[in-house]
Amino acid sequence: MSRVRVLVGTRKGAFILSADGKRDRWDVSGPHFAGWEIYHVKGSPVQPKRLYASQTSAWFGQQIQRSDNGGLTWEPVGNAFAYDGVPGTHQWYDGTPHPWEFARVWHLEPSLTDPDTVYAGVEDAALFRSTDGGMNWHELSGLRGHGSGPSWQPGAGGMCLHTILLDPTNPERIFVAISAAGAFRSDDGGTTWKPINRGLRSEGIPDPEAEVGHCVHRLAMHPSIPNRLFMQKHWDVMRSDDAGETWTEVSGNLPTDFGFAIDVHAHEPETIYVVPIKSDSEHFPLDGKLRVYRSRTGGNKWEPLTTGLPQRDCYVNVLRDAMSVDTLDPCGIYFGTTGGAVYASNDAGDSWSPIVRDLPAVLSVEVQSLP
Amino acid sequence: MIRVVLPAQLRTLARIEGEVELKVEGEPTQSSVLDALELRYPMLQGAIRDRFTGKRRPFVRFFACERDLSHEAPETLLPAPVANGYEPLLVVGAMAGG
Numbered sequence: 501m502s503r504v505r506v507l508v509g510t511r512k513g514a515f516i517l518s519a520d521g522k523r524d525r526w527d528v529s530g531p532h533f534a535g536w537e538i539y540h541v542k543g544s545p546v547q548p549k550r551l552y553a554s555q556t557s558a559w560f561g562q563q564i565q566r567s568d569n570g571g572l573t574w575e576p577v578g579n580a581f582a583y584d585g586v587p588g589t590h591q592w593y594d595g596t597p598h599p600w601e602f603a604r605v606w607h608l609e610p611s612l613t614d615p616d617t618v619y620a621g622v623e624d625a626a627l628f629r630s631t632d633g634g635m636n637w638h639e640l641s642g643l644r645g646h647g648s649g650p651s652w653q654p655g656a657g658g659m660c661l662h663t664i665l666l667d668p669t670n671p672e673r674i675f676v677a678i679s680a681a682g683a684f685r686s687d688d689g690g691t692t693w694k695p696i697n698r699g700l701r702s703e704g705i706p707d708p709e710a711e712v713g714h715c716v717h718r719l720a721m722h723p724s725i726p727n728r729l730f731m732q733k734h735w736d737v738m739r740s741d742d743a744g745e746t747w748t749e750v751s752g753n754l755p756t757d758f759g760f761a762i763d764v765h766a767h768e769p770e771t772i773y774v775v776p777i778k779s780d781s782e783h784f785p786l787d788g789k790l791r792v793y794r795s796r797t798g799g800n801k802w803e804p805l806t807t808g809l810p811q812r813d814c815y816v817n818v819l820r821d822a823m824s825v826d827t828l829d830p831c832g833i834y835f836g837t838t839g840g841a842v843y844a845s846n847d848a849g850d851s852w853s854p855i856v857r858d859l860p861a862v863l864s865v866e867v868q869s870l871p
Numbered sequence: 872m873i874r875v876v877l878p879a880q881l882r883t884l885a886r887i888e889g890e891v892e893l894k895v896e897g898e899p900t901q902s903s904v905l906d907a908l909e910l911r912y913p914m915l916q917g918a919i920r921d922r923f924t925g926k927r928r929p930f931v932r933f934f935a936c937e938r939d940l941s942h943e944a945p946e947t948l949l950p951a952p953v954a955n956g957y958e959p960l961l962v963v964g965a966m967a968g969g
Contacts, residue, residue, distance in 0.1 A: 560928065
């Protein structure tokens with residue numbers, strides 16, 4: 501029988517939640533790296549026991565941890581993230597030039613084909629790659645260097661590169677997203693990049709339809725149709741059917757289209773999930789009701805999913821990297837909250853139950869589907 | 872031998888129990904002690920001082936002999952009681968919440 505392993509990063513450590521294919525009884529392991537912020541943990545698709553974790557601390561800096569036994573034991577690997585050449589400046593919050601400074605790794609994306617190759621999205625925004633299992637890191641500096649870098653500015657959470665999507669049909673194609681610069685695409689393995697933000701409209705920046713400057717919160721892709729992308733922007737849920745060349749809004753009947761997380765059903769490329777959040781100043785669900793919204797039409801028509809989720813007095817947030825899906829049938833959906841709960845649905849979102857309720861604030865959730 | 876006491880999070884990271892004892896050639900300075908520490912425990916590179924500039928991380932302090940040595944130049948000689956092993960060099964994480 502298949503199993504699932506849920507990798508949870510929190511403000512004070514990592515947790516690993518394991519279950520068989522029924523996904524109704526869970527073993528909880530952790531905290532791993534207790535006391536450290538774990539921004540992200542993700543496994544290699546080709547070697548699932550190989551895990552990478554971003555361990556960070558305002559006191560003691562960045563560590564990358566690697567496991568080769570599914571998280572039973574870990575080894576620190578390389579943490580030298582040096583920007584390529586003279587780093588230059590981006591815009592600070594007040595609009596003045598600010599030197600690029602490495603702060604932390606937000607997201608780790610293992611290669612689809614090589615367990616030793618892994619990408620890291622960092623703050624201040626840049627993309628790094630390691631080809632030796634995380635020991636050494638090299639910046640793919642064409643991203644910062646493509647021209648608009650000096651105009652990028654941080655979102656409220658910092659100027660982070662938080663999303664990395666690898667095209668399973670084209671090893672040369674990579675998508676990334678940066679708050680608050682926007683989405684970018686490379687078609688040559690990360691050497692050169694172009695902004696892909698046409699169709700986005702963001703009030704609050706000088707030109708609402710600018711080429712860059714949009715606070716993209718998250719991108720999602722179904723591996724069978726990699727040209728179709730979904731985006732949770734600061735405000736607005738968006739869709740592209742041409743690899744990001746153009747975007748259209750698909751917020752439809754959502755009660756609020758602000759939010760962070762977005763993901764796609766493992767077997768239904770038109771079925772997508774978001775967690776609407778009230779607003780950019782009120783980072784909690786509308787009316788104190790935690791509701792996942794599902795669209796089976798690739799957007800525009802949305803239905804609330806509430807069974808098993810708190811429907812009163814709930815004022816948590818669900819952060820951008822804190823939702824994931826497994827590949828079992830029926831598809832499992834998972835998300836974590838800043839209140840420390842991790843909710844799971846083993847029926848594609850129809851019903852939910854908490855795996856754990858009281859972890860530290862959840863920063864990220866990834867799921868591995870195992871044989 | 873130079874004695875160094877690390878904060879709990881760094882002891883966990885480097886799998887150290889208790890104090891670290893380091894042999895340092897010549898008269899010890901902050902810089903030479905940290906060099907020796909990072910040589911023995913490479914995972915501490917970047918955790919106490921910046922990997923590239925060598926600058927002390929903002930929330931890390933160095934205490935010894937009831938003195939705050941944090942703002943002394945890295946090449947300053949450590950106090951004699953630290954140099955001869957009577958007193959440890961304390962690497963301290965700032966007492967800030969979180």
